Amino acid sequence: MTVQELPGAGASHRSTQPPAWRPRTDAAPLLPDPEPYRVLGTPAADRLDPELMRRCYAELVRGRRYNAQATALTRQGRLAVYPSTVGQEACEIAAALVLEDQDWLFPSYRDTLAAVARGLDPVQALTLLRGDWHTGYDPREHRIAPLSTPLATQLPHAVGLAHAARLRGDDVVALAMVGDGGTSEGDFHEAMNFAAVWQAPVVFLVQNNGFAISVPLAKQTAAPTLAHKAVGYGMPGRLVDGNDIAAMHEVLSEAVRRARSGGGPTMIEAVTYRIEAHTNADDATRYRGDAEVEAWKAHDPIELLERELTARGLLDEAGIQAAKDAAEEMAAALRDGMNAEPVVDPMDLFAHVYAEQTDRLREQAAMLRAELDAAEQEAAELEEGDPS
Amino acid sequence: MTTVAAKPVTTKPATMAQALNRAMRDAMAEDPTVHVMGEDVGALGGVFRITDGLAKEFGEDRCMDTPLAEAGILGAAVGMAMYGLRPVVEMQFDAFAYPAFEQLISHVAKMRNRTRGAMPLPITIRVPYGGGIGGVEHHCDSSEAYYVATPGLTVVTPATVEDAYGLLRASIASDDPVIFLEPKRLYWSKADWSPEAPAVVPGIGKALVRRAGTSATLITYGPSLPVCLEAAEAAREEGWDLEVVDLRSLVPFDEETVVASVRRTGRAVVVHESGGFGGPGAEIAARVTERCFHHLEAPVLRVTGFDIPYPPPMLEKHHLPGVDRILDTVARLQWEN
Ligand SMILES: Cc1ncc(C[n+]2csc(CCOP(=O)(O)OP(=O)(O)O)c2C)c(N)n1
Numbered sequence: 219m220t221v222q223e224l225p226g227a228g229a230s231h232r233s234t235q236p237p238a239w240r241p242r243t244d245a246a247p248l249l250p251d252p253e254p255y256r257v258l259g260t261p262a263a264d265r266l267d268p269e270l271m272r273r274c275y276a277e278l279v280r281g282r283r284y285n286a287q288a289t290a291l292t293r294q295g296r297l298a299v300y301p302s303t304v305g306q307e308a309c310e311i312a313a314a315l316v317l318e319d320q321d322w323l324f325p326s327y328r329d330t331l332a333a334v335a336r337g338l339d340p341v342q343a344l345t346l347l348r349g350d351w352h353t354g355y356d357p358r359e360h361r362i363a364p365l366s367t368p369l370a371t372q373l374p375h376a377v378g379l380a381h382a383a384r385l386r387g388d389d390v391v392a393l394a395m396v397g398d399g400g401t402s403e404g405d406f407h408e409a410m411n412f413a414a415v416w417q418a419p420v421v422f423l424v425q426n427n428g429f430a431i432s433v434p435l436a437k438q439t440a441a442p443t444l445a446h447k448a449v450g451y452g453m454p455g456r457l458v459d460g461n462d463i464a465a466m467h468e469v470l471s472e473a474v475r476r477a478r479s480g481g482g483p484t485m486i487e488a489v490t491y492r493i494e495a496h497t498n499a500d501d502a503t504r505y506r507g508d509a510e511v512e513a514w515k516a517h518d519p520i521e522l523l524e525r526e527l528t529a530r531g532l533l534d535e536a537g538i539q540a541a542k543d544a545a546e547e548m549a550a551a552l553r554d555g556m557n558a559e560p561v562v563d564p565m566d567l568f569a570h571v572y573a574e575q576t577d578r579l580r581e582q583a584a585m586l587r588a589e590l591d592a593a594e595q596e597a598a599e600l601e602e603g604d605p606s
Numbered sequence: 607m608t609t610v611a612a613k614p615v616t617t618k619p620a621t622m623a624q625a626l627n628r629a630m631r632d633a634m635a636e637d638p639t640v641h642v643m644g645e646d647v648g649a650l651g652g653v654f655r656i657t658d659g660l661a662k663e664f665g666e667d668r669c670m671d672t673p674l675a676e677a678g679i680l681g682a683a684v685g686m687a688m689y690g691l692r693p694v695v696e697m698q699f700d701a702f703a704y705p706a707f708e709q710l711i712s713h714v715a716k717m718r719n720r721t722r723g724a725m726p727l728p729i730t731i732r733v734p735y736g737g738g739i740g741g742v743e744h745h746c747d748s749s750e751a752y753y754v755a756t757p758g759l760t761v762v763t764p765a766t767v768e769d770a771y772g773l774l775r776a777s778i779a780s781d782d783p784v785i786f787l788e789p790k791r792l793y794w795s796k797a798d799w800s801p802e803a804p805a806v807v808p809g810i811g812k813a814l815v816r817r818a819g820t821s822a823t824l825i826t827y828g829p830s831l832p833v834c835l836e837a838a839e840a841a842r843e844e845g846w847d848l849e850v851v852d853l854r855s856l857v858p859f860d861e862e863t864v865v866a867s868v869r870r871t872g873r874a875v876v877v878h879e880s881g882g883f884g885g886p887g888a889e890i891a892a893r894v895t896e897r898c899f900h901h902l903e904a905p906v907l908r909v910t911g912f913d914i915p916y917p918p919p920m921l922e923k924h925h926l927p928g929v930d931r932i933l934d935t936v937a938r939l940q941w942e943n
Contacts, residue, residue, distance in 0.1 A: 352720035363688065364720050368712045374681025375688060375713070382689035385641075385667055392685075405708070408678030415673050570723040571757055573781045576811075576858035 243452055250445035250457040254489045257464035258526045266464055268532045271523065274311060274463045275533060276541040278520045281307040281331050283545035284340065285494075287552050288330070288347075292498040296556045298349045301328040305461070305493035308519035309425045311335045312466035313393055316474050317361075324363045324376040324394035328425075332395060333362050340548065341555035350560040370400040373409030373422065380418040380477075391477045393421045393470075399430025401444050410485065414451040419477035421470065422448075422485040425460060427492035432505040448485035460488030461519040464526075491517075564590060620799040622770040622792050626656050626732075628801050629774035630694060634664050640778060641686065643670040644679060644696030644732075652696055654734060654793055676706035680731070684713050687727040694778055700735040701744040707752070714783045715758030729783045730774070735763075736829045736879050738791035738926055740919040747916050748880030753785045754856045754889070761856040762810055763787035765831035767797040769854060772807030780810065789829035813860035815867060819849035822873035822939050825864055825890055827853040830877045830927060837932040846936055856886055864890070865897045872903040873939040877927050882910035904941035 257263050285307070288300040303310050314335035317323060325332050330343045338360050345354020346365055353364040363379075366372035376394035383390035400406055401424055413420045424444050428435060441447055448455030454476075458469045466488060473484035491514035495502040502511075527533035568575060568583040575583070634640045642660055644652070648671035651658030660669035672679050676697060683693035697703035703710075710731070718726045737746035753761045760782050764770040770788075777784035799805075808814065816831065817838050824834040831852050838848035851867050853860065868874045874894050876887035891906040909927040917925045 351722060352716075353722070353724075356724040357688065357721055358725065364717070364725075368708060371681065371708060371712060374678050374709070375685035377678075378682030378685025378687075378693075379689045380685070381682065382686040382691045385691075386689070390689075404675075404705070405677050405681060408673070408675040409681065411673050411675065412678045412682055566722070570719045570721075572718070572760070572858075573726060577861060578858065 245449055248449045248452070248454045250443055250448075250455040250487070252457075254457045254459040255465050255469055256459045256462050257468060258462045258522045263464065263526055263530075266526070266530075266532070268527075270315075270467070271464065271527055271532060272537065274308075274315065274467065275520075275523050275527060275537070276544060277311040277315070277335055278307050278463060278523060279541040280545040280548055281311055281335065282520060283549050284331055284334060284552070287549040288344065289494070289498065291344075291553075291556050297344060297347050299497045299499060300330075300344075300347055301497045302492070302494040303328060303331050305514060305519070306425055306427055306490045307331065308463035308466050308523075309395075309423065309460045309488045309490055312463055312470050313395060313423055316467060316470040317391065317393055318389075320361065320388070320390050321474075322361045322363065322376065322379055322390060322392045324372040324379075324392060325365050326369070326372065326395050326397060326400065327365050327367045328397065329395045330365065333360075333365070336360065336362060338362060339555075340552045344556065345560075348556070348560060350562050351566075370396050370403035370405040370409070372396075373405055374412060376422075377409050377413045377416065377418050377420050377483075380413075380420045381416050384419060389478060391419045391421065391474050393423060393474070395423045395425065397430060398424060398426040398428070398435055398444060399433065399438055400424075401447065402438055410448070410451045410453070410483075413483040414453045417480070417482040419480075420483040421473040421477055422483065423470065424485065424487045425490055426487050427460075427490050429492060429496070429505070431496045431500065432502075434505070443487055445485060445487035451485075453483045453485055456484060456486045458486060458488050460490030461517050461522060463519055463523055490519075615800050615803045617798040617800045619796045620767055620801065621794050621796050622764070622767050622788075623654060623656055623794060624801075625767045625771040625799060625804075626774055626788065627658055627660075628804075629771045629778070630657065630660060631663065633694075633775060633778045634660065634668060637692065637778075639690060640692045640694060641668055641670065642694045642696070643672050643683065645672060645674055645698050647671060647696050653698055654790065656732070656734075656788070656793075657696065676703060677709050680706040680709040680714065680729075683729050684709065684717070684727060687729050688717075688725060692728045692730075692778060694730045694732065697731060697733045699741075699745050700733055700747040700749050703731075703733050703749065710759075711756055715756045718782065719758060726781045727783050728778075728781050730777045730780070730786055731783065732774075732786045732788060734788045734790040734793075736787075736789050736791060737916060737922050738829060738879075740922070742919060743916070746922065748878070748911065750787060750856060750878075751880055751885050753787075754886055758783070759857060760784040760810060761787065762854060763789060763828035763856065764854065765789065765792065765828050765852050767795070767799045768805050768807050771799075771801075771804050773810065773854065776809040784810070787828060791829050792832070795832070808854075811855050811858040811860060813851055813853045813855070813863040815849060815863070816852045817848070817850040819847040820871060821846045821848060822875065822936060823849045823851055823864075823867045823871045824875050824877055824932070824936075825851045825853065825867075825894075826877040827856065829879055833927060833929060834877050834932065837929045837936070840929055841933060841936060844933070844937070848936065853890075859890070859893070861893060861897065864894060868894050868898045868906075869901040872901055874898075874902075874906045875909060875932065875935050875939070876906065877909045877932060879911045879926055881913040882908050883913045885910055904939045907935050907938060909935045 376392040380392040445455035
């Protein structure tokens, strides 16, 4: 077949536009505003819901205390590692508060606080980081996926789950969290694309806290903002001040509403800052200066809300104290829970690999059982003071 | 007890491709949670037509054309399985499954374990694998070694039309993720088969003696089974009566069937297409040696693909284990000479 013989190659066809060539969607409504959306300290704050904001305040204070306690536990060797969210509490809390019971949260390894704010037991939430098992809870019971350590890999899961729920006719929204660095991973792009093509009820929350370990955003992406990335997939991108919990709550709620009503996914970039080091193993002074950190401290999520609420007479000293007391109570319970030695059963190594244990694993389990029995017997003999 | 008059079972020639298609159709008809997904699986029926007609019969939500992104496909399947569906994922070709390895290894294989059994993932991942079809680069890999080295994955591979149906039904019914390796050069192999009353085949984890013999055991699976059976026929002329064991399931590995056979025959050769170094044959040879040392008349030998990237089509016949190479190796089992 020559080129002339190919269907559609005739001169008479050249003038007509091939049918696929048309804009699918007007891009303008998908584009993020150039400045992060803010509510606190702006006229928009007039419409704050006092009840909701007082709850947000209490949760923020509790969240800050949780961060402090968990970090302290790493110093005592009770936790192997803890990625702090000091400074990012508004993102974590808002993510948890906008979801209904039946909705699902897909956290990254940094988002223990969001899981706790959603109602997960604080000690259970730290199982992964303490090291007694990988996931310390039943994801189905809490509708919280396991904290994901490989970056961005939980995002396609959120899309698949939301899609499955919709296929089954269930009213379920999935909210997936990822860091700024995670947006460079292939799984981020694949998840965004799947979600948009499937119009899945998913909300992507990117916490842009400035750094991926030591690498600043400028070395991570050349996009004008991370929120701009949404447009290429055909979903709205929203830019929001991640330290302003009122703004976070509003933008996230709107995205959840859109997802729930069949309007498809939204990607939200929350501009925030990681006040503490990446984890206790990190030395943040190697890649950033004090001045930058201090500037962000002046934009603290708790202070922003406290200032707004007290100025409006929605929060008083007693309210502040009550939030502090509740946070102390949580911290004490967390300390007690974490100071109790975790019970681990070595035989669990083989218990959850397959539905039915393979011969191979049975053999290896018997080997470990024998080693344990021998060690136990040796210990018992030592106890009896057997001089031989 | 009421007796039902046995319906006469009619068999007619069917291909492995048809049996695989039928397995998905029957599974989808019986269980509304079964969803087939992948690239081109809908209107086209897959590039090998294995999902032919499923979208038409069950709708595009049950047999879904996905965007072209393997990590996304498998990652979405994870979420779907978390919500109670049974995804059957088609990877278009063996070497195009690699972008999904992160999802496979970090999540699919580990979710049951990470959640202490609370969240098993019943995902079947169909991977057309292996060579011998004249495919160009990246279309003929035998990637089973990667899969069998990953705890949490079940790895099966049919070599017959009956097994294609039976093992795929068992894989879809499994509560664990299954890598279902489809020997693509056997897709069009035919056998008499009855789709109305498919024979009940042993499920996952059971090897089968496909040919009884006394002089040595050929241990093989998937695309190499017909080659081994042919070699066993040819070996009769040389005075060798070869037993042929079809593993059917690489994980779990049916050690008992293999060991019993080798203890009977005293000699063993493992045959597979994938490279020998670090390949499944190395593991099998080690296990057979451990369990059969006093029964062995000769070391366990292997006939495998060379340890090279899969060659171009014009050279693949030199790479793939063929009858002659198997017979030469069998001859080496006369160890005392
Ligand atoms: C796939 C993958 N690559 C590398 C890492 C190692 N790692 C852990 S956290 C991190 C930085 C993540 O940065 P970001 O996505 O911005 O999230 P943040 O830590 O700021 O919350 C890296 C590189 C990982 N966990 N997963």
